[in-house]
Amino acid sequence: MSKNPYTGVKFREPVVATEIRLGGSQERAVGRDGSLNANSKKDLLVQIAKLMEVAGSNNVLTEDKAKQAQELARVHKDMVEAAFASPKAHKEVGETLAQELYIAANREGFMRRFFLRQELSAGQFPQVRMRRKDVVAVVASGPSICNAQIVRDNLYTPPEFYLEARPFVEQRDINQNVGDVLEEKYVEALEGVMVSEDRTWKAQADLTVNISNPLTTIVGTMTAASLASLRTQVSRWNIPANMWLFANDLWADVIGDPSFANTIDPFSKHELLLTGQLGVIFGLTAITDAFRHQEHKVLSQGEMYIVGDPQNHGQYTDRGGVESQPIDGTHEKVPGRGWWMHESMSMVIANARSVAKAIRV
Numbered sequence: 001m002s003k004n005p006y007t008g009v010k011f012r013e014p015v016v017a018t019e020i021r022l023g024g025s026q027e028r029a030v031g032r033d034g035s036l037n038a039n040s041k042k043d044l045l046v047q048i049a050k051l052m053e054v055a056g057s058n059n060v061l062t063e064d065k066a067k068q069a070q071e072l073a074r075v076h077k078d079m080v081e082a083a084f085a086s087p088k089a090h091k092e093v094g095e096t097l098a099q100e101l102y103i104a105a106n107r108e109g110f111m112r113r114f115f116l117r118q119e120l121s122a123g124q125f126p127q128v129r130m131r132r133k134d135v136v137a138v139v140a141s142g143p144s145i146c147n148a149q150i151v152r153d154n155l156y157t158p159p160e161f162y163l164e165a166r167p168f169v170e171q172r173d174i175n176q177n178v179g180d181v182l183e184e185k186y187v188e189a190l191e192g193v194m195v196s197e198d199r200t201w202k203a204q205a206d207l208t209v210n211i212s213n214p215l216t217t218i219v220g221t222m223t224a225a226s227l228a229s230l231r232t233q234v235s236r237w238n239i240p241a242n243m244w245l246f247a248n249d250l251w252a253d254v255i256g257d258p259s260f261a262n263t264i265d266p267f268s269k270h271e272l273l274l275t276g277q278l279g280v281i282f283g284l285t286a287i288t289d290a291f292r293h294q295e296h297k298v299l300s301q302g303e304m305y306i307v308g309d310p311q312n313h314g315q316y317t318d319r320g321g322v323e324s325q326p327i328d329g330t331h332e333k334v335p336g337r338g339w340w341m342h343e344s345m346s347m348v349i350a351n352a353r354s355v356a357k358a359i360r361v
Contacts, residue, residue, distance in 0.1 A: 076182035094324035094339035102321040105194040111201035165192025168338030208352040216358035233356035239308040246304035248290030308354030
């Protein structure tokens with residue numbers, strides 16, 4: 001059995017967003033209407049930064065999810081015990097977990113927001129309709145395994161590959177009554193599914209650097225002007241620029257530059273913020289991985305990308321979501337129960353011009 005990458009990792013404590021008080025204030029960070037409490041746009045930017053900081057060490061929950069958390073812990077315990085007692089329950093728990101992983105990937109993963117989606121049924125092959133011929137595309141042939149190539153046809157058939165995870169509950173965890181073990185296995189499995197999807201997209205995006213758009217190096221502080229200049233790298237090719245993906249440390253630059261306060265329209269609803277969407281600037285939706293578990297962050301400090309609209313950017317294929325197959329000690333050579341989760345995908349950045357990358361140093 002391979003070493004569990006989460007051995008020794010401290011799982012984040014659940015915190016109800018409406019109960020958080022930021023920066024020593026006695027006022028709740030989030031009001032009962034689900035919006036961050038702030039007295040100005042500038043203050044809202046600061047409150048978002050503070051919420052990011054809290055999310056770095058805690059699993060920040062909406063009020064509805066928090067109400068379910070205690071009951072879910074009990075239900076999860078019963079589900080795991082049932083999986084150990086019944087082959088039918090073992091299979092059903094895996095299917096439930098796979099469905100939750102798929103929902104999370106659609107809600108929080110940024111690859112799925114950037115690409116068009118093609119649903120495939122049995123017998124269908126992936127096909128990407130190229131809006132422009134004779135462009136450089138970047139094709140994934142495996143998790144984070146990508147290559148750039150010139151595509152000269154209107155239709156391109158990319159290869160499919162598998163993303164997989166193997167969450168496994170050891171018998172001793174059941175014997176020792178260890179916490180919400182199913183929640184921990186869910187977090188572990190997210191790395192094999194949602195995070196792998198996003199890492200693969202990032203590997204593709206990194207390969208586009210210097211094909212059409214050069215790498216931009218920002219020395220010192222990022223400004224609204226430098227962001228606008230990066231956006232122009234995509235829009236100059238007549239590609240609408242849709243998304244600004246950035247590492248969480250760059251938000252400090254947004255707070256520190258008064259010109260950002262005049263141009264950005266920050267979101268205030270904490271339920272939306274927790275998915276990584278922070279606002280709109282220059283027509284770009286601002287997205288970060290700041291609210292994720294530390295092991296699930298994809299971007300390095302100072303990295304950011306401008307991404308074109310999905311019609312020009314690319315496509316991924318899906319064959320019905322994440323599938324689950326039960327596994328046990330005969331597979332892993334350790335007493336316990338688990339599941340092999342896998343999904344079949346293809347991913348293509350159809351035009352290298354639709355991405356521009358910058359690094360703040």
